[in-house]
Every structure is written in structure tokens, then in C-alpha cells.
Amino acid sequence: MPISRRLKQAAVVFVVVFAAAQLVRPERANPATDVSRTIQAHAGTATELVAVLDRACRDCHSNGTVWPRYTQVAPLSWLMAYGVREGRKAVNFSEWAAYPPERQRTLLVESCRDVTAIKMPGPYTLLHPQTRLSAQDVETICAAARQAKGDAAGGP
């Protein structure tokens, strides 16, 4: 078979599969948020921390996901829906009050560890440069983790 015919066939298959993929639409819902239960409302939460989390972590770790336009298109729509589902499961800053204090401390410590290792927000920064963290942002998160640990130990 001549190469050009194969290419044409491959192109047709690609277009058909791509179009069919669009029919599988993942849920892109944002659950309702009770403001009093968010980390923003949590007593003692420093405002810089809230600002950093809101800018860099909100899309995957809160109920306030801003679904970018490209997430209408499969397979990116599936990837994003998966990231948001797993992200909210791991930590949801909109449901902060649901975690016992011990768990809140652990999540802050893990956040510090993950942003220091550039594991979070990870490759998302390639598509969303505004989620990239400065050294100061990382320090803000780690300071909150240290403070939470200090509070648990009965003062700094």
C-alpha cells in the first residue's frame, strides 16, 4: 500500500477516534462550599497562606475549581477531571473543618514537603504559569506547617 494512502487512513482513524472521545464527558462539577468550613475561615490562618493556596492549589484542592476552556476537550477533560477528583480526595481546602486538628497539621506538613520537592503543583505550572511558586510562597506554606506543629506542642 502506498504510504500516502496509509497516512490518509491513519488520519481518518485519528479523526474518528478523537470525535468519539468527545462523547465521553467527565463530570466537571463544583460541589457547594460552606464558607465557614474553608481553610480561609479557619481561625489563625495567615492571609498570605490563603492567597498562595488560592492561586496555586485551588483548581485541584478545593470546591472552587476554575475549569479552563481546554478541559472541554478529551482527553484533557479526562485528565483534569481525574486530577481534581484525586486532588480533592487527598486534601480539600474548602472542607478544612472536616479534618481533625492532627490531620490538618499533617496535611500542612505534607504540603510543605511536596512544594519543596516541586511535586505540587507539579506539571500544572506548564499550562498555568500563575500557579508557579516562588521561594517565598514555599516558605509561606512551610512556616504555616511549622506553626501548626508548634501550636500542637503547646507554643512556639
Ligand code: HEC
Ligand atoms: C493539577 C492538580 C493539582 C494541583 C494544582 C495541586 N495538586 Fe496537590 N495533589 C493532586 C493530586 C491528584 C493528589 C493526589 C495524588 C498524589 O499524591 O499525587 C495531590 C495530593 C496532594 C497532597 C497529599 C499528600 C501527597 O503527597 O499525596 C498534598 C498535601 C497536596 N497535594 C498539596 C498541594 C498544594 C499545597 C498545592 C499548591 C501549591 C497543590 N497540591 C496543587 C493534584 C494537584
